[in-house]
Amino acid sequence: MIGYVLDLVGVAVFAVSGALAAGRKSLDLLGVVVVATATAVGGGTLRDLLLDRHPIFWVSDPAYLATIVAAALLTVAWSRARRPPGNALLVADALGLALFSIAGARIAEAAGVPASLVVVMGALTGAAGGAVRDVLTAEIPLILRRDVYATASILGVCVYLALQSLGVDRSICTVAGMVAVAALRLAAIFRGLHLPVFSLADKEDAGSAEP
Numbered sequence: 001m002i003g004y005v006l007d008l009v010g011v012a013v014f015a016v017s018g019a020l021a022a023g024r025k026s027l028d029l030l031g032v033v034v035v036a037t038a039t040a041v042g043g044g045t046l047r048d049l050l051l052d053r054h055p056i057f058w059v060s061d062p063a064y065l066a067t068i069v070a071a072a073l074l075t076v077a078w079s080r081a082r083r084p085p086g087n088a089l090l091v092a093d094a095l096g097l098a099l100f101s102i103a104g105a106r107i108a109e110a111a112g113v114p115a116s117l118v119v120v121m122g123a124l125t126g127a128a129g130g131a132v133r134d135v136l137t138a139e140i141p142l143i144l145r146r147d148v149y150a151t152a153s154i155l156g157v158c159v160y161l162a163l164q165s166l167g168v169d170r171s172i173c174t175v176a177g178m179v180a181v182a183a184l185r186l187a188a189i190f191r192g193l194h195l196p197v198f199s200l201a202d203k204e205d206a207g208s209a210e211p
Contacts, residue, residue: 002106002171002174003103003106003107003110006099006100006102006103006106006174007044007057007064007103008063008064008067009099010040010096010099010100010103011040011041011044011058011064011067011068011071012040012067012068012070012071013071013092013095013096013099014036014039014040014092014093014096014100014129014130015036015037015039015040015067015068015069015071015072015075016036016071016072016075016092016096017039017089017092017093017096017130017133018032018035018036018037018038018039018040018072018129018133019032019035019036019071019072019075019076019079020075020079020084020088020089020092021035021039021089021133021134021137021139022034022035022036022137023075023076023079024089024137025137025138029073029076032072032073032075032076033068033069033072033073034136035133035136035137036068036069036071036072036075037065037068037069037072038129038132038133038136039096039129039130039132039133040064040068040071040096040129041056041057041058041064041068041129042128042129042131042132042133043100043104043124043125043126043127043128043129043130044056044057044058044100044103044104044125044129045057045058046124046125046128047104047107047108047121047124047125047128050121050124051107051108051111051113051121053107053111087189087190090189091186091189093130093142093185094152094181094182094185094186094189095182096126096129096130097126097127097130097149097152097153097181097182097185098126098156098178098179098181098182098185099178100125100126100129101122101123101125101126101127101153101156101157101177101178101181102122102156102157102160102174102177102178102181103125104121104122104123104124104125104126105118105119105121105122105125105157105160105161105177106174107121107125108120108121108122115161118157118161119154119157119158119161122153122154122156122157122160123150123153123154123157126150126153126181127142127143127149127150127153130142130143130149131143131144147188147189147193147194147195148184148185148187148188148193148194148195149185149188151184151195152180152181152182152184152185152188153181155180155181155184156177156178156180156181156182156184157177157181159173159176159177159180160173160174160176160177160180161173163176163177
């Protein structure tokens with residue numbers, strides 16, 4: 001039951017981030033719903049395909065699509081009544097990342113895969129939908145930028161698994177994992193936390209400038 005609730009809340013939050021991204025590109029209502037849907041189900045769909053889970057989670061339960069459409073349209077209505085803050089998209093995405101990362105990890109656990117794959121599936125569930133959204137709206141995916149993004153998902157799932165290995169109640173592990181993901185991602189947004197960047201451009205330019 002907890003996993004199902006996490007999934008529904010997760011798709012709603014990611015649908016909000018997708019709708020906000022579509023609004024920044026001035027898409028029509030159909031475009032908003034399409035981007036919101038792709039954002040909300042992209043990661044979970046890829047996870048289910050890799051784990052050979054059939055039917056795909058949102059195909060078998062119409063509540064998912066209903067939640068996505070409702071969240072997208074409510075976002076449009078709210079945005080027309082009151083302009084959302086500039087960082088609303090990033091905050092919504094951070095919350096969706098936290099919810100979906102741990103929800104994906106729990107589903108992977110239930111499938112009986114090793115802990116390393118639980119981490120991979122959790123990160124994939126959390127990050128892939130945002131990547132699809134960014135591609136559809138012609139943005140460089142957050143996962144490819146220097147911002148802490150997939151790293152937050154990976155570390156949050158590791159916290160979740162580590163606490164479970166210590167015998168902590170699973171519901172507490174779930175909350176702790178989500179808090180870890182959200183806290184790290186929000187720190188990246190508001191405090192400029194980022195990973196080291198690998199760049200050869202300066203060295204190549206300096207080398208070409210030498211006589």
